[in-house]
Amino acid sequence: MTWHVAEEDLRAYAQGELAAPMLWSADTHLVACARCRAVLAEVGDPVGLDAGWERLDAELDAPRTGVFEKLLVRLGVADHTARLLAATPVLRRSWLGAVVVVLGMSVIAAHTVRTAHSPTLFLALAPLLPLAGVALSYGPALDPTYEMAVVAPVHGFKLLMIRTVAVLAAGFGLSGLATLALPGYGLGALAWLLPALALTATGLALTARLGPVLAPSLVGGAWVALLLAAKASGASDDGTLMPFTAPGQGVAAAVAALAGGLLFLVRDRFDRFQGSAE
Amino acid sequence: MTPTVSASGLSLRYGGTHALDDVSLRLTQGVTGLLGPNGAGKTTLLRVLATAVPADRGAFTAFGHDPATAAGRQEVRRRLGYLPQTPGFHPDFTAFEFVDYVAVLKELTDRGARHREVRRVLDEVDLGDVRGKRIKKLSGGMRQRVALAAALVGDPGFLVLDEPTVGLDPEQRMRFRELIAQAGEGRTVLLSTHQTEDVAMLCHRVLVMAGGRIRFDGTPPELTARAAGRVWSSTERDPGAKAGWRTGTGSFRNVGDPPDGADLLEPTLEDGYLLTLDGAEVAA
Numbered sequence: 331m332t333w334h335v336a337e338e339d340l341r342a343y344a345q346g347e348l349a350a351p352m353l354w355s356a357d358t359h360l361v362a363c364a365r366c367r368a369v370l371a372e373v374g375d376p377v378g379l380d381a382g383w384e385r386l387d388a389e390l391d392a393p394r395t396g397v398f399e400k401l402l403v404r405l406g407v408a409d410h411t412a413r414l415l416a417a418t419p420v421l422r423r424s425w426l427g428a429v430v431v432v433l434g435m436s437v438i439a440a441h442t443v444r445t446a447h448s449p450t451l452f453l454a455l456a457p458l459l460p461l462a463g464v465a466l467s468y469g470p471a472l473d474p475t476y477e478m479a480v481v482a483p484v485h486g487f488k489l490l491m492i493r494t495v496a497v498l499a500a501g502f503g504l505s506g507l508a509t510l511a512l513p514g515y516g517l518g519a520l521a522w523l524l525p526a527l528a529l530t531a532t533g534l535a536l537t538a539r540l541g542p543v544l545a546p547s548l549v550g551g552a553w554v555a556l557l558l559a560a561k562a563s564g565a566s567d568d569g570t571l572m573p574f575t576a577p578g579q580g581v582a583a584a585v586a587a588l589a590g591g592l593l594f595l596v597r598d599r600f601d602r603f604q605g606s607a608e
Numbered sequence: 609m610t611p612t613v614s615a616s617g618l619s620l621r622y623g624g625t626h627a628l629d630d631v632s633l634r635l636t637q638g639v640t641g642l643l644g645p646n647g648a649g650k651t652t653l654l655r656v657l658a659t660a661v662p663a664d665r666g667a668f669t670a671f672g673h674d675p676a677t678a679a680g681r682q683e684v685r686r687r688l689g690y691l692p693q694t695p696g697f698h699p700d701f702t703a704f705e706f707v708d709y710v711a712v713l714k715e716l717t718d719r720g721a722r723h724r725e726v727r728r729v730l731d732e733v734d735l736g737d738v739r740g741k742r743i744k745k746l747s748g749g750m751r752q753r754v755a756l757a758a759a760l761v762g763d764p765g766f767l768v769l770d771e772p773t774v775g776l777d778p779e780q781r782m783r784f785r786e787l788i789a790q791a792g793e794g795r796t797v798l799l800s801t802h803q804t805e806d807v808a809m810l811c812h813r814v815l816v817m818a819g820g821r822i823r824f825d826g827t828p829p830e831l832t833a834r835a836a837g838r839v840w841s842s843t844e845r846d847p848g849a850k851a852g853w854r855t856g857t858g859s860f861r862n863v864g865d866p867p868d869g870a871d872l873l874e875p876t877l878e879d880g881y882l883l884t885l886d887g888a889e890v891a892a
Binding site: 395396408409410413414416417473474475476477478479480481482483484485489598601602603 | 655658659660661662678681682685686688690692695696697698700701705706708709710712713714715716717719722758
Protein backbone atom coordinates (compact mmCIF):
# COMPACT_ATOMS: atom_id res chain seq x y z
CA MET A 331 0.00 0.00 0.00
CA THR A 332 1.58 3.29 -1.05
CA TRP A 333 -0.76 5.54 0.87
CA HIS A 334 -3.20 5.47 3.77
CA VAL A 335 -6.26 7.53 4.60
CA ALA A 336 -5.46 10.29 7.08
CA GLU A 337 -6.85 9.70 10.56
CA GLU A 338 -8.76 12.97 10.35
CA ASP A 339 -10.44 11.78 7.14
CA LEU A 340 -11.20 8.41 8.72
CA ARG A 341 -12.86 10.19 11.63
CA ALA A 342 -14.95 12.23 9.16
CA TYR A 343 -15.69 9.02 7.26
CA ALA A 344 -16.91 7.29 10.42
CA GLN A 345 -19.19 10.23 11.16
CA GLY A 346 -20.55 10.22 7.59
CA GLU A 347 -19.07 13.65 6.97
CA LEU A 348 -16.42 12.82 4.38
CA ALA A 349 -17.42 14.29 1.01
CA ALA A 350 -16.88 12.92 -2.49
CA PRO A 351 -14.46 12.43 -4.19
CA MET A 352 -12.36 11.77 -1.06
CA LEU A 353 -15.23 9.60 0.18
CA TRP A 354 -14.90 7.37 -2.87
CA SER A 355 -11.15 7.11 -2.51
CA ALA A 356 -11.61 6.12 1.13
CA ASP A 357 -14.30 3.58 0.22
CA THR A 358 -12.09 1.91 -2.36
CA HIS A 359 -9.01 2.03 -0.16
CA LEU A 360 -10.71 0.60 2.91
CA VAL A 361 -11.73 -2.53 1.02
CA ALA A 362 -8.09 -3.37 0.41
CA CYS A 363 -6.32 -1.94 3.49
CA ALA A 364 -6.54 -3.78 6.82
CA ARG A 365 -4.45 -1.12 8.57
CA CYS A 366 -6.88 1.70 7.70
CA ARG A 367 -9.84 -0.50 8.64
CA ALA A 368 -8.24 -1.04 12.05
CA VAL A 369 -7.70 2.70 12.52
CA LEU A 370 -11.29 3.29 11.43
CA ALA A 371 -12.52 0.83 14.05
CA GLU A 372 -10.65 2.78 16.73
CA VAL A 373 -11.79 6.28 15.73
CA GLY A 374 -15.39 5.54 14.84
CA ASP A 375 -18.36 4.74 17.04
CA PRO A 376 -19.93 1.31 16.31
CA VAL A 377 -23.26 2.72 15.08
CA GLY A 378 -21.58 5.16 12.72
CA LEU A 379 -19.26 2.42 11.56
CA ASP A 380 -22.16 0.13 10.70
CA ALA A 381 -23.71 2.94 8.69
CA GLY A 382 -20.37 3.44 6.96
CA TRP A 383 -20.10 -0.24 6.01
CA GLU A 384 -23.65 -0.16 4.76
CA ARG A 385 -22.80 2.83 2.61
CA LEU A 386 -19.63 1.15 1.40
CA ASP A 387 -21.63 -1.91 0.49
CA ALA A 388 -24.01 0.30 -1.49
CA GLU A 389 -21.14 2.09 -3.24
CA LEU A 390 -19.52 -1.15 -4.32
CA ASP A 391 -22.90 -2.35 -5.54
CA ALA A 392 -23.58 0.76 -7.61
CA PRO A 393 -22.49 0.73 -11.24
CA ARG A 394 -19.48 2.78 -12.23
CA THR A 395 -20.18 6.29 -13.49
CA GLY A 396 -18.92 7.59 -16.85
CA VAL A 397 -15.72 9.53 -17.47
CA PHE A 398 -17.56 12.84 -18.01
CA GLU A 399 -19.45 12.51 -14.72
CA LYS A 400 -16.31 11.56 -12.82
CA LEU A 401 -14.50 14.56 -14.31
CA LEU A 402 -17.28 16.91 -13.19
CA VAL A 403 -17.11 15.58 -9.63
CA ARG A 404 -13.32 15.91 -9.63
CA LEU A 405 -13.84 19.54 -10.70
CA GLY A 406 -15.96 20.08 -7.60
CA VAL A 407 -19.47 19.67 -9.05
CA ALA A 408 -21.86 17.97 -6.59
CA ASP A 409 -22.52 14.37 -7.60
CA HIS A 410 -26.27 14.91 -8.07
CA THR A 411 -25.60 17.93 -10.30
CA ALA A 412 -23.07 15.89 -12.25
CA ARG A 413 -25.76 13.27 -12.82
CA LEU A 414 -28.11 15.94 -14.19
CA LEU A 415 -25.38 17.19 -16.51
CA ALA A 416 -24.51 13.70 -17.69
CA ALA A 417 -28.07 13.53 -19.03
CA THR A 418 -27.66 16.74 -21.06
CA PRO A 419 -27.90 15.67 -24.70
CA VAL A 420 -25.39 18.16 -26.15
CA LEU A 421 -22.66 17.54 -23.59
CA ARG A 422 -21.61 14.55 -25.59
CA ARG A 423 -18.57 13.86 -27.69
CA SER A 424 -20.48 14.20 -30.97
CA TRP A 425 -21.62 17.75 -30.19
CA LEU A 426 -18.35 18.88 -28.70
CA GLY A 427 -16.54 17.35 -31.69
CA ALA A 428 -18.75 19.29 -34.09
CA VAL A 429 -18.03 22.52 -32.20
CA VAL A 430 -14.29 21.87 -32.40
CA VAL A 431 -14.52 21.22 -36.16
CA VAL A 432 -16.50 24.45 -36.80
CA LEU A 433 -14.17 26.55 -34.67
CA GLY A 434 -11.10 24.92 -36.19
CA MET A 435 -12.27 25.63 -39.72
CA SER A 436 -13.11 29.24 -38.92
CA VAL A 437 -9.69 29.72 -37.32
CA ILE A 438 -7.98 28.23 -40.37
CA ALA A 439 -10.08 30.53 -42.58
CA ALA A 440 -9.02 33.52 -40.49
CA HIS A 441 -5.37 32.63 -41.03
CA THR A 442 -5.76 31.81 -44.72
CA VAL A 443 -7.92 34.72 -45.91
CA ARG A 444 -6.84 37.74 -43.93
CA THR A 445 -8.83 40.66 -45.35
CA ALA A 446 -9.70 42.70 -42.27
CA HIS A 447 -8.53 43.58 -38.77
CA SER A 448 -10.95 41.08 -37.26
CA PRO A 449 -11.49 37.39 -37.99
CA THR A 450 -15.03 37.94 -39.33
CA LEU A 451 -16.04 34.35 -40.04
CA PHE A 452 -14.86 33.19 -36.62
CA LEU A 453 -16.62 36.08 -34.88
CA ALA A 454 -19.82 35.40 -36.81
CA LEU A 455 -19.89 31.66 -36.05
CA ALA A 456 -18.67 31.57 -32.46
CA PRO A 457 -21.80 33.26 -30.96
CA LEU A 458 -24.07 30.80 -32.77
CA LEU A 459 -22.48 27.75 -31.17
CA PRO A 460 -23.59 28.38 -27.56
CA LEU A 461 -27.01 29.47 -28.84
CA ALA A 462 -27.40 26.16 -30.66
CA GLY A 463 -25.88 24.19 -27.79
CA VAL A 464 -28.28 25.59 -25.21
CA ALA A 465 -31.23 25.12 -27.57
CA LEU A 466 -30.26 21.49 -28.09
CA SER A 467 -29.92 20.81 -24.37
CA TYR A 468 -33.55 21.39 -23.56
CA GLY A 469 -37.03 20.67 -24.87
CA PRO A 470 -39.26 17.76 -25.84
CA ALA A 471 -37.68 17.28 -29.27
CA LEU A 472 -34.14 16.65 -28.06
CA ASP A 473 -34.24 15.65 -24.42
CA PRO A 474 -35.72 12.14 -24.30
CA THR A 475 -36.55 12.47 -20.62
CA TYR A 476 -38.10 15.91 -20.97
CA GLU A 477 -41.63 14.84 -20.06
CA MET A 478 -40.47 13.09 -16.89
CA ALA A 479 -38.25 16.02 -15.98
CA VAL A 480 -40.93 18.66 -16.38
CA VAL A 481 -43.20 17.08 -13.74
CA ALA A 482 -40.34 16.54 -11.28
CA PRO A 483 -40.07 18.71 -8.16
CA VAL A 484 -36.81 20.25 -9.40
CA HIS A 485 -37.93 23.50 -11.05
CA GLY A 486 -37.64 23.45 -14.84
CA PHE A 487 -35.85 26.79 -14.82
CA LYS A 488 -33.26 25.52 -12.37
CA LEU A 489 -32.60 22.50 -14.57
CA LEU A 490 -32.38 24.75 -17.61
CA MET A 491 -29.90 27.04 -15.90
CA ILE A 492 -27.70 24.16 -14.72
CA ARG A 493 -27.52 22.84 -18.26
CA THR A 494 -27.08 26.31 -19.77
CA VAL A 495 -24.14 27.12 -17.52
CA ALA A 496 -22.52 23.78 -18.38
CA VAL A 497 -23.06 24.21 -22.12
CA LEU A 498 -21.81 27.80 -22.00
CA ALA A 499 -18.77 26.75 -19.99
CA ALA A 500 -17.94 24.05 -22.54
CA GLY A 501 -18.70 26.28 -25.55
CA PHE A 502 -16.89 29.32 -24.19
CA GLY A 503 -13.94 27.18 -23.20
CA LEU A 504 -13.57 25.81 -26.71
CA SER A 505 -14.14 29.22 -28.32
CA GLY A 506 -11.62 30.70 -25.89
CA LEU A 507 -9.05 28.12 -26.96
CA ALA A 508 -9.80 28.95 -30.59
CA THR A 509 -9.30 32.64 -29.78
CA LEU A 510 -5.82 31.82 -28.49
CA ALA A 511 -5.07 30.46 -31.93
CA LEU A 512 -5.67 33.94 -33.37
CA PRO A 513 -3.03 36.02 -31.55
CA GLY A 514 -2.55 38.37 -34.51
CA TYR A 515 -5.97 39.91 -33.98
CA GLY A 516 -5.41 40.93 -30.36
CA LEU A 517 -8.49 41.61 -28.24
CA GLY A 518 -10.57 41.90 -31.41
CA ALA A 519 -10.67 38.12 -31.55
CA LEU A 520 -12.71 38.15 -28.33
CA ALA A 521 -15.53 40.18 -29.89
CA TRP A 522 -17.65 37.01 -30.11
CA LEU A 523 -18.15 36.84 -26.34
CA LEU A 524 -20.80 39.52 -25.76
CA PRO A 525 -22.81 38.67 -28.89
CA ALA A 526 -22.73 35.01 -27.73
CA LEU A 527 -24.20 35.99 -24.37
CA ALA A 528 -26.78 38.23 -26.06
CA LEU A 529 -27.89 35.56 -28.53
CA THR A 530 -28.09 32.83 -25.90
CA ALA A 531 -30.03 34.94 -23.41
CA THR A 532 -32.40 36.23 -26.11
CA GLY A 533 -32.93 32.73 -27.47
CA LEU A 534 -33.82 31.41 -24.01
CA ALA A 535 -36.11 34.33 -23.18
CA LEU A 536 -38.01 33.86 -26.45
CA THR A 537 -38.13 30.07 -25.95
CA ALA A 538 -40.59 30.63 -23.13
CA ARG A 539 -43.01 32.13 -25.66
CA LEU A 540 -42.07 30.60 -29.02
CA GLY A 541 -40.79 27.17 -28.03
CA PRO A 542 -37.36 25.55 -28.09
CA VAL A 543 -37.11 25.23 -31.89
CA LEU A 544 -38.56 28.46 -33.31
CA ALA A 545 -36.96 30.85 -30.79
CA PRO A 546 -33.29 29.93 -31.32
CA SER A 547 -33.89 29.60 -35.06
CA LEU A 548 -35.27 33.14 -35.20
CA VAL A 549 -32.48 34.53 -33.06
CA GLY A 550 -29.82 32.77 -35.15
CA GLY A 551 -31.48 34.01 -38.35
CA ALA A 552 -31.64 37.55 -36.97
CA TRP A 553 -27.89 37.42 -36.15
CA VAL A 554 -27.02 36.32 -39.68
CA ALA A 555 -29.33 39.01 -41.13
CA LEU A 556 -27.69 41.63 -38.91
CA LEU A 557 -24.23 40.63 -40.10
CA LEU A 558 -25.31 40.72 -43.75
CA ALA A 559 -26.90 44.14 -43.22
CA ALA A 560 -23.73 45.38 -41.50
CA LYS A 561 -21.63 44.10 -44.38
CA ALA A 562 -23.93 45.74 -46.95
CA SER A 563 -23.85 49.09 -45.14
CA GLY A 564 -20.07 49.04 -45.07
CA ALA A 565 -17.51 48.07 -42.45
CA SER A 566 -15.51 50.48 -40.30
CA ASP A 567 -12.21 51.94 -41.53
CA ASP A 568 -10.25 48.89 -40.39
CA GLY A 569 -12.70 46.47 -42.02
CA THR A 570 -14.46 45.43 -38.81
CA LEU A 571 -18.21 44.83 -39.03
CA MET A 572 -20.39 47.02 -36.80
CA PRO A 573 -21.38 44.30 -34.24
CA PHE A 574 -17.69 43.74 -33.48
CA THR A 575 -16.82 47.41 -32.96
CA ALA A 576 -16.92 49.03 -29.51
CA PRO A 577 -20.45 50.50 -29.97
CA GLY A 578 -21.65 47.13 -31.32
CA GLN A 579 -20.23 45.41 -28.26
CA GLY A 580 -22.07 47.88 -26.06
CA VAL A 581 -25.34 47.07 -27.78
CA ALA A 582 -24.66 43.33 -27.35
CA ALA A 583 -24.04 43.82 -23.62
CA ALA A 584 -27.29 45.78 -23.27
CA VAL A 585 -29.26 43.14 -25.18
CA ALA A 586 -27.73 40.38 -23.02
CA ALA A 587 -28.72 42.23 -19.83
CA LEU A 588 -32.26 42.94 -21.05
CA ALA A 589 -32.79 39.38 -22.26
CA GLY A 590 -31.41 38.05 -18.97
CA GLY A 591 -33.95 40.15 -17.07
CA LEU A 592 -36.78 39.02 -19.32
CA LEU A 593 -35.72 35.41 -18.92
CA PHE A 594 -35.89 35.72 -15.15
CA LEU A 595 -39.38 37.22 -15.39
CA VAL A 596 -40.71 34.35 -17.51
CA ARG A 597 -38.88 31.60 -15.58
CA ASP A 598 -42.11 29.88 -14.46
CA ARG A 599 -42.95 29.06 -18.08
CA PHE A 600 -40.11 26.53 -18.05
CA ASP A 601 -41.92 24.67 -15.30
CA ARG A 602 -44.61 23.51 -17.73
CA PHE A 603 -44.66 21.24 -20.74
CA GLN A 604 -43.68 22.90 -24.03
CA GLY A 605 -44.89 20.65 -26.80
CA SER A 606 -47.92 19.33 -28.62
CA ALA A 607 -50.81 18.00 -26.57
CA GLU A 608 -51.37 14.52 -28.00
CA MET B 609 -62.86 7.66 1.46
CA THR B 610 -61.06 11.03 1.17
CA PRO B 611 -60.07 11.64 -2.45
CA THR B 612 -56.39 12.03 -3.24
CA VAL B 613 -57.19 14.03 -6.34
CA SER B 614 -60.24 16.15 -6.85
CA ALA B 615 -60.91 17.97 -10.14
CA SER B 616 -63.80 20.07 -11.27
CA GLY B 617 -64.66 21.61 -14.63
CA LEU B 618 -61.26 21.03 -16.26
CA SER B 619 -61.25 22.34 -19.81
CA LEU B 620 -58.44 22.78 -22.28
CA ARG B 621 -58.54 23.80 -25.94
CA TYR B 622 -55.85 23.32 -28.54
CA GLY B 623 -56.72 25.47 -31.53
CA GLY B 624 -60.36 24.74 -32.19
CA THR B 625 -60.36 21.35 -30.46
CA HIS B 626 -61.71 20.68 -26.99
CA ALA B 627 -58.98 18.38 -25.69
CA LEU B 628 -60.72 18.49 -22.30
CA ASP B 629 -64.29 19.60 -21.91
CA ASP B 630 -65.62 20.19 -18.40
CA VAL B 631 -63.98 17.17 -16.79
CA SER B 632 -64.71 16.56 -13.12
CA LEU B 633 -63.47 13.57 -11.15
CA ARG B 634 -62.35 12.33 -7.77
CA LEU B 635 -59.60 9.75 -7.40
CA THR B 636 -59.15 7.62 -4.30
CA GLN B 637 -56.65 4.93 -3.31
CA GLY B 638 -56.44 1.95 -5.64
CA VAL B 639 -56.15 1.65 -9.41
CA THR B 640 -58.57 3.68 -11.52
CA GLY B 641 -58.66 2.82 -15.22
CA LEU B 642 -59.03 5.47 -17.91
CA LEU B 643 -60.40 3.98 -21.12
CA GLY B 644 -60.97 5.74 -24.40
CA PRO B 645 -60.10 5.70 -28.09
CA ASN B 646 -57.22 7.67 -29.64
CA GLY B 647 -57.85 11.40 -29.44
CA ALA B 648 -60.30 11.02 -26.56
CA GLY B 649 -58.24 13.36 -24.38
CA LYS B 650 -56.70 10.73 -22.09
CA THR B 651 -53.11 11.89 -22.45
CA THR B 652 -54.14 15.53 -22.06
CA LEU B 653 -56.04 14.72 -18.87
CA LEU B 654 -53.05 12.79 -17.52
CA ARG B 655 -50.70 15.66 -18.35
CA VAL B 656 -52.97 18.14 -16.59
CA LEU B 657 -53.23 15.92 -13.49
CA ALA B 658 -49.46 15.36 -13.60
CA THR B 659 -49.04 19.19 -13.52
CA ALA B 660 -47.23 19.21 -16.87
CA VAL B 661 -49.91 21.29 -18.59
CA PRO B 662 -52.28 23.81 -16.96
CA ALA B 663 -55.99 23.66 -17.81
CA ASP B 664 -57.62 26.72 -19.42
CA ARG B 665 -60.54 26.50 -17.00
CA GLY B 666 -61.44 24.52 -13.90
CA ALA B 667 -59.30 23.50 -10.96
CA PHE B 668 -57.93 20.47 -9.21
CA THR B 669 -56.19 19.65 -6.00
CA ALA B 670 -54.01 16.70 -5.08
CA PHE B 671 -53.26 15.85 -1.47
CA GLY B 672 -54.96 19.16 -0.67
CA HIS B 673 -52.45 21.18 -2.72
CA ASP B 674 -53.40 23.44 -5.60
CA PRO B 675 -50.96 23.02 -8.52
CA ALA B 676 -52.01 26.37 -9.98
CA THR B 677 -49.53 27.94 -7.55
CA ALA B 678 -45.79 27.30 -7.81
CA ALA B 679 -45.59 26.09 -4.21
CA GLY B 680 -48.65 23.85 -4.57
CA ARG B 681 -47.31 22.44 -7.83
CA GLN B 682 -44.04 21.49 -6.20
CA GLU B 683 -45.86 19.77 -3.32
CA VAL B 684 -47.95 17.76 -5.78
CA ARG B 685 -44.84 16.82 -7.78
CA ARG B 686 -43.12 15.60 -4.63
CA ARG B 687 -45.92 13.05 -4.28
CA LEU B 688 -46.23 12.19 -7.97
CA GLY B 689 -44.91 9.32 -10.05
CA TYR B 690 -45.43 9.74 -13.80
CA LEU B 691 -44.91 7.24 -16.58
CA PRO B 692 -45.51 9.02 -19.91
CA GLN B 693 -46.94 7.33 -22.99
CA THR B 694 -43.56 7.08 -24.68
CA PRO B 695 -40.99 7.28 -21.91
CA GLY B 696 -37.65 8.47 -23.24
CA PHE B 697 -34.29 7.22 -22.04
CA HIS B 698 -30.73 8.26 -22.40
CA PRO B 699 -29.66 5.10 -24.20
CA ASP B 700 -26.11 5.18 -22.88
CA PHE B 701 -27.32 5.17 -19.29
CA THR B 702 -27.62 1.92 -17.41
CA ALA B 703 -30.94 1.12 -15.74
CA PHE B 704 -29.40 2.19 -12.44
CA GLU B 705 -28.03 5.47 -13.83
CA PHE B 706 -31.34 6.37 -15.44
CA VAL B 707 -33.41 5.75 -12.31
CA ASP B 708 -30.71 7.54 -10.31
CA TYR B 709 -31.08 10.54 -12.65
CA VAL B 710 -34.84 10.62 -12.07
CA ALA B 711 -34.19 10.31 -8.33
CA VAL B 712 -32.04 13.45 -8.49
CA LEU B 713 -34.87 15.21 -10.32
CA LYS B 714 -37.06 14.14 -7.40
CA GLU B 715 -34.75 15.96 -5.00
CA LEU B 716 -33.01 12.90 -3.57
CA THR B 717 -29.59 14.50 -3.30
CA ASP B 718 -27.93 12.36 -0.63
CA ARG B 719 -25.93 9.86 -2.63
CA GLY B 720 -26.19 6.93 -0.23
CA ALA B 721 -29.91 7.28 0.46
CA ARG B 722 -30.58 7.84 -3.22
CA HIS B 723 -28.71 4.73 -4.29
CA ARG B 724 -30.56 2.66 -1.69
CA GLU B 725 -33.86 3.96 -3.07
CA VAL B 726 -32.80 3.24 -6.66
CA ARG B 727 -31.91 -0.34 -5.74
CA ARG B 728 -35.22 -0.72 -3.90
CA VAL B 729 -37.36 0.31 -6.86
CA LEU B 730 -35.32 -1.69 -9.35
CA ASP B 731 -35.75 -4.74 -7.12
CA GLU B 732 -39.48 -3.94 -6.89
CA VAL B 733 -39.84 -4.22 -10.68
CA ASP B 734 -37.56 -7.28 -10.81
CA LEU B 735 -34.67 -5.55 -12.53
CA GLY B 736 -32.17 -5.86 -9.71
CA ASP B 737 -30.07 -8.31 -11.73
CA VAL B 738 -29.75 -6.09 -14.79
CA ARG B 739 -29.35 -2.72 -13.10
CA GLY B 740 -25.83 -2.32 -14.52
CA LYS B 741 -26.92 -3.07 -18.09
CA ARG B 742 -27.24 -0.28 -20.64
CA ILE B 743 -30.84 0.59 -21.43
CA LYS B 744 -30.30 0.21 -25.18
CA LYS B 745 -29.53 -3.46 -24.55
CA LEU B 746 -32.74 -4.13 -22.61
CA SER B 747 -35.94 -5.54 -24.15
CA GLY B 748 -39.05 -3.36 -24.60
CA GLY B 749 -40.71 -4.90 -21.56
CA MET B 750 -37.64 -4.33 -19.43
CA ARG B 751 -37.39 -0.70 -20.57
CA GLN B 752 -41.00 -0.19 -19.59
CA ARG B 753 -40.18 -1.62 -16.16
CA VAL B 754 -37.22 0.79 -15.89
CA ALA B 755 -39.66 3.64 -16.58
CA LEU B 756 -42.03 2.26 -13.93
CA ALA B 757 -39.14 2.05 -11.47
CA ALA B 758 -38.36 5.71 -12.22
CA ALA B 759 -42.00 6.60 -11.54
CA LEU B 760 -41.86 4.70 -8.23
CA VAL B 761 -38.74 6.46 -6.95
CA GLY B 762 -39.46 8.37 -3.76
CA ASP B 763 -42.53 6.25 -2.98
CA PRO B 764 -45.09 8.64 -4.52
CA GLY B 765 -48.69 8.53 -3.31
CA PHE B 766 -50.13 9.35 -6.73
CA LEU B 767 -49.07 7.37 -9.78
CA VAL B 768 -50.04 8.43 -13.30
CA LEU B 769 -49.45 5.73 -15.93
CA ASP B 770 -50.11 6.54 -19.59
CA GLU B 771 -50.73 3.35 -21.59
CA PRO B 772 -47.90 1.39 -20.00
CA THR B 773 -48.87 -1.95 -21.57
CA VAL B 774 -48.84 -0.76 -25.20
CA GLY B 775 -46.32 -2.65 -27.32
CA LEU B 776 -45.77 -5.42 -24.78
CA ASP B 777 -46.24 -9.06 -25.69
CA PRO B 778 -48.91 -10.99 -23.73
CA GLU B 779 -46.44 -12.43 -21.24
CA GLN B 780 -44.82 -9.06 -20.57
CA ARG B 781 -48.26 -7.48 -20.27
CA MET B 782 -49.27 -10.01 -17.60
CA ARG B 783 -46.05 -9.33 -15.69
CA PHE B 784 -46.58 -5.60 -15.97
CA ARG B 785 -50.15 -5.92 -14.69
CA GLU B 786 -48.83 -7.70 -11.60
CA LEU B 787 -46.43 -4.84 -11.01
CA ILE B 788 -49.17 -2.22 -11.40
CA ALA B 789 -51.41 -4.15 -9.00
CA GLN B 790 -48.52 -4.25 -6.52
CA ALA B 791 -47.81 -0.53 -7.00
CA GLY B 792 -51.49 0.24 -6.47
CA GLU B 793 -51.44 -1.04 -2.88
CA GLY B 794 -51.68 2.03 -0.65
CA ARG B 795 -51.41 4.42 -3.59
CA THR B 796 -53.74 6.26 -5.92
CA VAL B 797 -53.05 5.07 -9.45
CA LEU B 798 -54.58 6.49 -12.63
CA LEU B 799 -54.00 4.04 -15.47
CA SER B 800 -54.73 5.11 -19.04
CA THR B 801 -55.20 2.17 -21.37
CA HIS B 802 -56.77 0.90 -24.58
CA GLN B 803 -57.09 -2.57 -23.10
CA THR B 804 -60.33 -3.44 -21.35
CA GLU B 805 -58.48 -6.50 -19.98
CA ASP B 806 -56.16 -4.17 -18.03
CA VAL B 807 -59.19 -2.56 -16.43
CA ALA B 808 -60.97 -5.84 -15.76
CA MET B 809 -57.93 -7.29 -14.03
CA LEU B 810 -56.60 -4.26 -12.15
CA CYS B 811 -59.10 -1.52 -11.52
CA HIS B 812 -61.62 -0.90 -8.77
CA ARG B 813 -63.02 1.93 -10.83
CA VAL B 814 -63.12 2.96 -14.46
CA LEU B 815 -63.55 6.23 -16.35
CA VAL B 816 -64.44 6.22 -20.05
CA MET B 817 -63.42 9.29 -22.06
CA ALA B 818 -64.45 10.36 -25.54
CA GLY B 819 -64.34 13.76 -27.21
CA GLY B 820 -62.60 15.30 -24.21
CA ARG B 821 -65.41 14.39 -21.81
CA ILE B 822 -65.94 11.73 -19.18
CA ARG B 823 -68.70 9.48 -20.53
CA PHE B 824 -68.74 6.96 -17.73
CA ASP B 825 -67.53 6.93 -14.13
CA GLY B 826 -68.19 3.81 -12.09
CA THR B 827 -67.00 0.33 -11.26
CA PRO B 828 -66.05 -2.25 -13.91
CA PRO B 829 -69.16 -4.36 -13.08
CA GLU B 830 -71.33 -1.25 -13.58
CA LEU B 831 -69.74 -0.66 -17.00
CA THR B 832 -70.34 -4.30 -17.88
CA ALA B 833 -73.95 -4.01 -16.70
CA ARG B 834 -74.56 -1.30 -19.32
CA ALA B 835 -74.49 -4.07 -21.90
CA ALA B 836 -76.88 -6.41 -20.06
CA GLY B 837 -79.49 -7.64 -22.52
CA ARG B 838 -77.70 -5.86 -25.39
CA VAL B 839 -75.30 -8.55 -26.56
CA TRP B 840 -76.39 -11.38 -28.78
CA SER B 841 -75.06 -14.08 -31.02
CA SER B 842 -75.93 -14.68 -34.68
CA THR B 843 -74.61 -16.71 -37.59
CA GLU B 844 -74.27 -13.58 -39.78
CA ARG B 845 -73.33 -10.04 -38.74
CA ASP B 846 -76.54 -8.33 -37.66
CA PRO B 847 -76.92 -5.12 -39.74
CA GLY B 848 -78.93 -3.55 -36.91
CA ALA B 849 -76.06 -3.98 -34.41
CA LYS B 850 -73.96 -1.01 -33.34
CA ALA B 851 -70.90 -3.28 -33.54
CA GLY B 852 -70.40 -6.91 -34.48
CA TRP B 853 -67.42 -9.22 -34.88
CA ARG B 854 -66.75 -12.86 -35.60
CA THR B 855 -65.67 -14.88 -32.60
CA GLY B 856 -63.46 -17.94 -32.35
CA THR B 857 -66.47 -20.26 -32.72
CA GLY B 858 -67.31 -18.72 -36.10
CA SER B 859 -70.53 -17.04 -34.90
CA PHE B 860 -70.96 -13.26 -34.67
CA ARG B 861 -71.09 -11.34 -31.41
CA ASN B 862 -73.30 -8.26 -31.77
CA VAL B 863 -73.85 -5.34 -29.42
CA GLY B 864 -76.66 -2.82 -29.64
CA ASP B 865 -80.42 -3.23 -29.56
CA PRO B 866 -81.12 -6.93 -30.14
CA PRO B 867 -83.96 -8.09 -32.38
CA ASP B 868 -86.83 -10.07 -30.87
CA GLY B 869 -85.89 -13.64 -30.05
CA ALA B 870 -82.14 -12.93 -30.25
CA ASP B 871 -79.75 -15.40 -28.62
CA LEU B 872 -78.59 -13.16 -25.76
CA LEU B 873 -75.06 -13.53 -24.36
CA GLU B 874 -73.43 -12.63 -21.06
CA PRO B 875 -72.01 -9.11 -21.45
CA THR B 876 -68.33 -8.28 -20.88
CA LEU B 877 -66.56 -5.08 -19.93
CA GLU B 878 -65.64 -4.61 -23.59
CA ASP B 879 -69.32 -4.71 -24.60
CA GLY B 880 -70.16 -2.06 -22.02
CA TYR B 881 -67.24 0.07 -23.21
CA LEU B 882 -68.26 -0.19 -26.88
CA LEU B 883 -71.83 0.78 -26.08
CA THR B 884 -70.64 3.72 -23.97
CA LEU B 885 -68.43 4.93 -26.81
CA ASP B 886 -71.21 4.53 -29.30
CA GLY B 887 -73.45 6.69 -27.13
CA ALA B 888 -70.63 9.23 -26.84
CA GLU B 889 -70.22 9.41 -30.57
CA VAL B 890 -73.94 9.94 -31.00
CA ALA B 891 -73.89 12.60 -28.28
CA ALA B 892 -70.83 14.28 -29.78
